[in-house]
Amino acid sequence: MMTTHFRFALLAAGCMLANGCIFQRDEPSFGHLDIADVSYAPAKADLEPNHVTLAEGIAVKAHVSAVDSQGAVYEPLHLTSMDPQIVAVEPGPTAGSWVFSGVAVGKTSIRVSGGGPLGSVGVEVVSQSGQ
Amino acid sequence: MGRTRKASRKAGVALTSLIIVAGTAGCNYVGANEKVGDLGEGKFKYTCVEAGDAACSGSLTADAFPKRIAVGGLFDVSYQPWNAPNPGTGTVSPVSESFIEPTGSGFRAKKPGFAALLARDTSNSHVLDFIHLELTPVADVDVSGATGTPVSLVLAPGETQHLRAKALDDQSQALSGGLSYGWQSSDPSVLELGLTGKTALMDVVGVAAGNATLHVSVAEHAVDLQFTVK
Numbered sequence: 001m002m003t004t005h006f007r008f009a010l011l012a013a014g015c016m017l018a019n020g021c022i023f024q025r026d027e028p029s030f031g032h033l034d035i036a037d038v039s040y041a042p043a044k045a046d047l048e049p050n051h052v053t054l055a056e057g058i059a060v061k062a063h064v065s066a067v068d069s070q071g072a073v074y075e076p077l078h079l080t081s082m083d084p085q086i087v088a089v090e091p092g093p094t095a096g097s098w099v100f101s102g103v104a105v106g107k108t109s110i111r112v113s114g115g116g117p118l119g120s121v122g123v124e125v126v127s128q129s130g131q
Numbered sequence: 132m133g134r135t136r137k138a139s140r141k142a143g144v145a146l147t148s149l150i151i152v153a154g155t156a157g158c159n160y161v162g163a164n165e166k167v168g169d170l171g172e173g174k175f176k177y178t179c180v181e182a183g184d185a186a187c188s189g190s191l192t193a194d195a196f197p198k199r200i201a202v203g204g205l206f207d208v209s210y211q212p213w214n215a216p217n218p219g220t221g222t223v224s225p226v227s228e229s230f231i232e233p234t235g236s237g238f239r240a241k242k243p244g245f246a247a248l249l250a251r252d253t254s255n256s257h258v259l260d261f262i263h264l265e266l267t268p269v270a271d272v273d274v275s276g277a278t279g280t281p282v283s284l285v286l287a288p289g290e291t292q293h294l295r296a297k298a299l300d301d302q303s304q305a306l307s308g309g310l311s312y313g314w315q316s317s318d319p320s321v322l323e324l325g326l327t328g329k330t331a332l333m334d335v336v337g338v339a340a341g342n343a344t345l346h347v348s349v350a351e352h353a354v355d356l357q358f359t360v361k
Contacts, residue, residue, distance in 0.1 A: 039169055039170060040169060041263075042245040042263050042265075043244070043245050055245075056227055056229070056230075056244075057226055057227040057229070057230040057244055057245060057246045057247065058226065058245055058246070058247050058263060059169075059226050059247035059249060059258075059261045059263075061169075061170055061258075061261075088226070090251075090257060090258050091256070091257040091258070092170070092257065092258055093170055093172045093257065093258065093259050093260065099249070099258040099261065101226040101227075101247065101249065102226065102227065103226060103227050104227060104229065128244040128245065129244070
């Protein structure tokens with residue numbers, strides 16, 4: 001014969017399982033950046049969906065939006081350099097445009113948020129002489 | 132008949148005025164010493180900070196926006212968005228101070244390569260535009276008369292000659308930017324130098340009969356000119 005406490009514990013465990021397995025929502029995760037309208041750059045500037053490579057000393061502008069794992073597009077975004085001593089990311093002159101600047105040779109990442117945190121992309125700033 | 136000609140002349144003057152006004156104000160006028168930013172949102176203007184900068188033949192106003200700037204060269208660049216009435220509306224700063232460093236009067240080119248200058252709005256909230264400059268090492272030095280004429284190597288006692296030195300790239304093209312030049316006479320009792328400092332401009336004066344060598348140097352490059360005073 002089960003005690004009342006034991007019945008409660010069983011019920012609570014059942015609810016937790018149901019919540020975890022049946023009612024769990026599939027949260028979309030960050031997929032990649034969608035990059036368009038990239039300005040001319042006189043040295044290396046590869047703006048890929050999941051990685052940015054930029055020559056030291058130069059700047060490049062692009063229109064940036066984010067795409068999640070389910071294909072939903074996030075815009076407007078906020079981009080933040082995790083090390084502004086290596087790469088700077090600043091809003092550009094038009095809505096949705098961002099300017100990437102290669103400050104010094106090194107590796108870091110850019111945090112992508114769109115209302116809430118979405119994810120990040122890796123960045124490498126390379127020397128102009130060694131590109 | 133006379134009235135028709137008068138009316139026609141008036142119309143011509145009005146049309147010319149309209150073209151001038153449209154060309155200088157309404158249609159994003161770009162002067163010879165200016166260059167449209169890479170994003171096309173405004174124009175950048177080059178200004179010499181030292182007399183003798185190859186970009187400026189007379190005053191500190193550049194004749195043209197330079198294609199290449201010498202490593203070590205001093206210069207200034209300002210920005211004017213199309214919708215702003217005056218230059219200097221946006222603040223201009225380099226992307227990387229290992230290429231271009233700010234100085235009290237403008238900027239100094241530090242190492243070879245392409246280097247961007249960013250123009251931001253006055254509140255620094257976003258980038259308005261940018262421009263890339265090509266920074267080139269000095270490969271040679273050349274000396275001419277101040278107006279570009281060949282140097283006269285024979286002077287009379289008391290005669291003064293105005294000279295201008297130019298830093299050249301490896302294609303023998305003049306490089307812009309104010310540089311520090313060295314001027315030295317092997318015999319000041321024959322050939323005396325003026326007191327114009329370490330700029331690209333120098334006066335040489337024939338003092339007394341004899342021979343003297345003028346040594347002109349910039350960034351580890353030098354040229355010697357043999358002068359005769361008679």
